Amino acid sequence: MTPNDQALKHKLSHDTHREFGGTLGAVSMPIFLPLTVLFLICVSRSPEASLFQWPPPLPSSDQLWDPLAPVLFLGWFALHAIIYLMPLGTVCGVFLMLLLGLGAPLGYLFELLLPLAVCAIVVSFLFSIYLYIRSFWAPSHALALGGNTGNPFYDFFIGRELNPRIGNFDLKYFCELRPGLIGWVVINLGMLMKEVELRGSPSLAMILVNSFQLLYVADALWNEAAVLTTMDIVHDGFGFMLVFGDLAWVPFTYSLQAAFLVVHPQALSLLKAAAIIALNGVGYYIFRKSNSQKNQFRRDPTHPTVARLETIATATGKRLLVSGWWGLVRHPNYLGDLLMALAWSLPCGFSHLLPHFYIVYFTSLLIHREARDERQCRAKYGLAWDTYCRRVPYRIFPYIY
Numbered sequence: 001m002t003p004n005d006q007a008l009k010h011k012l013s014h015d016t017h018r019e020f021g022g023t024l025g026a027v028s029m030p031i032f033l034p035l036t037v038l039f040l041i042c043v044s045r046s047p048e049a050s051l052f053q054w055p056p057p058l059p060s061s062d063q064l065w066d067p068l069a070p071v072l073f074l075g076w077f078a079l080h081a082i083i084y085l086m087p088l089g090t091v092c093g094v095f096l097m098l099l100l101g102l103g104a105p106l107g108y109l110f111e112l113l114l115p116l117a118v119c120a121i122v123v124s125f126l127f128s129i130y131l132y133i134r135s136f137w138a139p140s141h142a143l144a145l146g147g148n149t150g151n152p153f154y155d156f157f158i159g160r161e162l163n164p165r166i167g168n169f170d171l172k173y174f175c176e177l178r179p180g181l182i183g184w185v186v187i188n189l190g191m192l193m194k195e196v197e198l199r200g201s202p203s204l205a206m207i208l209v210n211s212f213q214l215l216y217v218a219d220a221l222w223n224e225a226a227v228l229t230t231m232d233i234v235h236d237g238f239g240f241m242l243v244f245g246d247l248a249w250v251p252f253t254y255s256l257q258a259a260f261l262v263v264h265p266q267a268l269s270l271l272k273a274a275a276i277i278a279l280n281g282v283g284y285y286i287f288r289k290s291n292s293q294k295n296q297f298r299r300d301p302t303h304p305t306v307a308r309l310e311t312i313a314t315a316t317g318k319r320l321l322v323s324g325w326w327g328l329v330r331h332p333n334y335l336g337d338l339l340m341a342l343a344w345s346l347p348c349g350f351s352h353l354l355p356h357f358y359i360v361y362f363t364s365l366l367i368h369r370e371a372r373d374e375r376q377c378r379a380k381y382g383l384a385w386d387t388y389c390r391r392v393p394y395r396i397f398p399y400i401y
């Protein structure tokens, strides 16, 4: 071990700040979150669709298992791994998959949703155990700062290794963008097909939810390289939280609105639809413009689109934007993302709480995420960050928060 490795190991073992409720959170979340996924799917297809109904709509054991589910899940995962390894761009890869999937009875995904979610949960546990064990062979410089406290429950949850790789295959980067995110869109499409089977044509609400979320995922794939600057890739280890988040949470809870609409059709006037489309458009515009502005600035601060923006210097040599989108609030990209989240739930009406689960969860996730990023930026940039906070006092919502 080099002196550098030793110093880092020392720093890692003394980084005692615990996120997500510390050990208690790390022990309870791997139990609570998978049960939440199964519970929400059951609620979405129950006639009442109530989060508070008693007794809760629990699944029977035969609803949880179907031999086709592991074949489909593992096949899906393997297909993405092959496409990832092939010298094809993401867009070509997705196009290839669409061709393969053309004519597949996607509506059957509605019946398979619970068994598929069970597979995703089991695979998430097995994969995280593999990642935890292999991290003990990783060099110190490959470990994540936050996930090496020595507490096995906490480290398993947060992830010990930052960017585990098999050869050139980056496991975290792959999981963050491919199988789960694209799986979400395919599940949505399956729900739309199921609606067509049941009612002859897709409803306007279903078309809106599918189109908005397809745009979101297509944007993520189109701007794939930008994910390299997100907190998950740069800072967080690859442990249960992200594995489960990528493979189970995203595809099976982000598709709840479409699943809800299959059993609870909603009428939507053209005027309301137009207002919701406008809201999604505004949200997307803010989200994309602000993310692109920061990414461009980080890539090349002399680029004509960002060169005139006002900045402040930091002791690290990096500068912080204080005008443009990043002068409006400290997280304009979260603001845009939240407006889109609202637009995704509005087509589902207000008769039930379930389709609004996403916006409630997402608001809490981003408020918590903002606080984590703030802590990291203050540690990184010190006084310059305080100056930025004084210049741009609001975090996400101008004049509110």
Ligand SMILES: NC(=O)C1=CN([C@@H]2O[C@H](COP(=O)(O)OP(=O)(O)OC[C@H]3O[C@@H](n4cnc5c(N)ncnc54)[C@H](OP(=O)(O)O)[C@@H]3O)[C@@H](O)[C@H]2O)C=CC1
Binding pocket: 229, 230, 231, 232, 287, 291, 294, 297, 298, 318, 319, 320, 321, 322, 326, 330, 331, 333, 334, 337, 369, 373, 376, 377, 388
């Ligand atoms: N749909 C979903 O479930 C989720 C979506 N997201 C979305 O992912 C995207 C990425 O989010 P996330 O990774 O949290 O964070 P950001 O993309 O907002 O990145 C934060 C980083 O940006 C840099 N930065 C902050 N302020 C400035 C500034 N004024 N000037 C220049 N650089 C600055 C800092 O890093 P540095 O200085 O080191 O470059 C900071 O750590 C967001 O659009 C978010 O909405 C996130 C989580 C979940």
Ligand SMILES: CC(C)CCC[C@@H](C)[C@H]1CC=C2C3=C(CC[C@@]21C)[C@@]1(C)CC[C@H](O)C(C)(C)[C@@H]1CC3
Binding pocket: 033, 176, 177, 181, 216, 219, 220, 227, 230, 232, 241, 242, 244, 245, 246, 249, 250
């Ligand atoms: C299981 C927990 C309750 C929460 C886990 C959080 C994860 C679901 C999210 C953490 C960061 C994410 C990002 C995206 C999806 C959700 C997770 C994995 C993202 C890929 C969505 C598409 C965006 O365009 C993005 C900017 C690429 C996102 C990056 C962060």
